[in-house]
Amino acid sequence: MHIMEGFLPTPWWQIWFAVYIPVILYGIHKLNRLVKEKREILPLLAVAGAFVFVLSSLKLPSVTGSSSHPTGTGVAAIIFGPAISAVLGTIVLLYQALFLAHGGITTMGANVFSMGIVGPLVAYLVYKAGMKAKLNFYAVIFLASALGNWATYVTTSMQLALAFPAGGVLTFGGFLSSFGKFAAVFAITQLPLAIMEGAVSALLFKYVVNVKSEILVEMKVIEDSVVRKLKGIST
Template sequence: MHIMEGFLPSPWWQIWFIISAPFVIMGFYALRKLVRENREALPLLAVAGAFVFVLSSLKLPSVTGSCSHPTGTGLGAVLFGPFIASVLALIVLVYQALFLAHGGISTLGANLFSMGVAGPVVAYAIFIAGKKFGINEYVTIFFAAALANIVTYVVTSLQLALAFPAEAGGFMASFIAFGAIFAITQIPLAIIEGLVIALVFKYIIQLKPEILIRIGVITADRAAKLREGWA
């Protein structure tokens, strides 16, 4: 999902900076609120951030014969909402842009939008919808994290297709070409990411359900049921 340094022409890189900026600003406000009101949730925040660090450092081989990475943003989005997940993604993207030449400073806005905004927003929406309809939390978290991953790469394909429409076929032809590079590679990785994050959620439920209840991720009633087993 990293669009490399200099690979987005003007005006696209500026546009994506402008679109992403409000999410990061909202994220810093949300973080300040969290730090003031829920200090005991900070270790959980550290875990969510650390997850993005670990998962986005793993480049996994996929069925298409190329390698790509999970994003890890689904966990942060489900636990703390999409704005805080944007900030977590920003930290990782800056690290990778500065030290690894993965992504870049000029493309930071675009990469942040795909990984730190679009993915987390989808994950959060799925989790909220699942809660509303009373679907098992492990199932919703699996889909939230897996789709956050896929959506990230679909958005990257979209961003590149907008900036580089094909001469023959225009935007759609280009979108399909970039989608073939990114999105298909991503499907098996998304499944693994969804499962791993569901597993981590299980351990959080077992060790510190009170934090999840306090920040409103699940009700006390559901936490007690999930601790006993699947339901």
């Protein structure tokens, strides 16, 4: 859910930038440390960023006739963790604003907050919790990326509702009523979209496990024992 350039009025786009800057500084700090430790990680991160961009610019098969794109950040968060995803998300969103005119410069703060921070964070937490509970790997991927997508969409609705509360003045009631309306309208496309993104992500991981599971083990996404179980090899 990209908020368009110029859509957020004056106090709000600065506020979202203020929220976003500390997080991104932390992400950059983490990135710098990672690069210093393991220099070979930078090319890998670069191709991962390009992967997220390409994934998010592919059209999903549409349900309602509208064109719809996956966010792709759920997959990135599961593989690289939320802090790095935030940095990758920022760069990808900047390119999307400049190449495809999705989103904008003044609304970057708000967009990165919803798509690069909240979405991946939720996806990551769901994934970790699900793996700890020893649920089925693919089910966990499905849940993580669908819930991450929903979290993004709820955050966007919240941002819009804060900027344009019902009644014109920001009150709690006005915010709630406006939030309900934005959420309800976007739900028409976002609810099925998130489920589809979940399904595609789960399939993506299924094929990767089948063909090249050692990448995932190497990145510490899943443990070797889980892979063996998924492939039906007894230990």
